[in-house]
Amino acid sequence: MTPRMPRRALITASAVTLTLTIAACGSSGRAVGGAGGDGTLAWALTQGSEATFRASATQWNKDRPDSKITYQFFQNDPYKQKLRTAVGAGNGPILFENWGGGGLKSYVDAGKVADLTPDLDADPAWKNRIFPSVLKSATFGGQVYGVPVNGVQPVVLYYNKDLLQKAGAQPPKTWDDLLALVKKLKAQGIAPISMGGASKWPDLMWLEYLVDRVGGPDTFADIAAGKKGAWSAPAVLEATRMIEQLVDAGGFAKGFASVSADTGQAEAQLYTGKAAMILQGSWGYGTINTGSPAFVSEGKLGWTGFPAVTGGKGDPTNIVGNTANFFSVSAQASAKERKTAVSYLKDGVYNDTYVDNLLKNGDVPPVKDLDAKIKASANADWSSYVYNLTRDAKNFQLSWDQALSPELGNELLTHLDQLFLGQISPEQFCAQMDKAAAK
Structure with missing residues (x-):
């Protein structure tokens, strides 16, 4: 198992920035992915789950050659400021990883983040797979602005x-x-x-x-x-x-x-x-x-x-604790960019292979009905404890320095x-x- 530090402590995590390029005709041109023309951009900060993201991208590119995903890695220290600057200037990524809570809410209040509630409501099976106590960290005013992408x-x-x-x-x-x-x-x-x-x-x-x-x-x-x-x-x-x-x-x-x-x-x-x-x-x-x-x-x-x-x-x-990291979608995304981004979040994240890779890495995803998979995983006693603790919690409070x-x-x-x-x-x-x- 890879040792982890809290995702809220930027100076301690060894993380990366993920560049996701989605080839699309008539895109905004906010990024050029080099994957066959103009593309849209997404950033993610990951720590401990790099292999999971890589495997997800490989499968996604194989199944959807017109919407390729490309990773580019950076040290994480400047990530928050880099993201804040880009989003504030109106040239931020289409997809971006965040910690939910106060940081995400500041983008929501500024009108920079798309409301994912209609997408989740349109596919109840997707929404109902996620622990409500975790989804709460990306929910403001009853609307959902991010979905979890790693472990609790x-x-x-x-x-x-x-x-x-x-x-x-x-x-x-x-x-x-x-x-x-x-x-x-x-x-x-x-x-x-x-x-x-x-x-x-x-x-x-x-x-x-x-x-x-x-x-x-x-x-x-x-x-x-x-x-x-x-x-x-x-x-x-x-x-x-x-x-x-x-x-x-x-x-x-x-x-x-x-x-x-x-x-x-x-x-x-x-x-x-x-x-x-x-x-x-x-x-x-x-x-x-x-x-x-x-x-x-x-x-x-x-x-x-x-x-x-x-x-x-x-x-x-x-x-x-840290409920999870989230992916959010830019409010500036075109209709096609949004469709592709949501499709990736729905079908490329937390599918069976993705979950297996997280468990292999010691992460416990906030997804329902994983008891059998967890019991068969390495460190099953520990993973089962974390899974049950999170699933059964009446309330899961996001770390205050992220919630504020x-x-x-x-x-x-x-x-x-x-x-x-x-x-x-x-x-x-x-x-x-x-x-x-x-x-």
């Missing part, structure tokens, strides 16, 4: 079975269990939780889950909607106080603020026995499996959902880092975020 990435709590056994403990089911486990592990001289705090975004997973567990999905819905004072809601304040409590209890391994999440250092602490747990996205499994295959194959790695909070409003099945505007997402990571470092109080965090949201 929920955040889970990984643990070292040997270290928990040494402490005579079980994985925590509630927040109180987690605090008690921290105390037990520390008494055994074991660092409870590893975290790549130097990268800041791992902090966010704790806030996302705690706000959900305490206040339910409506709390963040108010934040995302820009409701005045939403960051000072009781659930947010309580969640930040719980984070402060965990930090003060010594829940995180010493020096966590200097550990990078971008190089696998945090996961290494788990499989080398230096820490008992880590809260990480599903890409963490690949990082662990690559770093220490024996740790995984010998059954020393365990995983579980985020603990419930007694008395909280959030359903324990709710999850957070890029500017507010950056402010969030900055102030949350300060909270974890004890530089500001929970009350100050809430006040600062309300101030940032009001700008």
